[in-house]
Amino acid sequence: MDKLHERLAQLDPPLRHRLERQDDGLLITLIDPEHNARVSRFIRSDELRVERINLVLLHAINELRRKGAQVPLDKDSVLINNLSDECVSFHG
Numbered sequence: 001m002d003k004l005h006e007r008l009a010q011l012d013p014p015l016r017h018r019l020e021r022q023d024d025g026l027l028i029t030l031i032d033p034e035h036n037a038r039v040s041r042f043i044r045s046d047e048l049r050v051e052r053i054n055l056v057l058l059h060a061i062n063e064l065r066r067k068g069a070q071v072p073l074d075k076d077s078v079l080i081n082n083l084s085d086e087c088v089s090f091h092g
Contacts, residue, residue: 004028004053007080011071015064030060037067050080 008017008030016031025044031037039060043052061071 003080015069015071028056028060030064032064032067032069032071035064035068037064037069039063039067053080 004019005017008015016033018027018029018031020027020029022042025042026048027040027042029038029040041056041060043056061069064071
């Protein structure tokens, strides 16, 4: 999850985010406090692949943008490139 945390933290303007491990997957919450906008997405454990995570992030960011957020939406700003063990392991 470290890579996912890093990538979300690099967004400009910044978003707050929360990654919560659950028994059957990962809950991703993106928050734009300036526009009082929040979206959550759940990814099941068996779907934690780069392509799926990127698709979920793009949809979540699109929803935030519809709510007025000015989050950048390009592949270099949000998408992760590979899914190492540290990206999907639930440390800390």
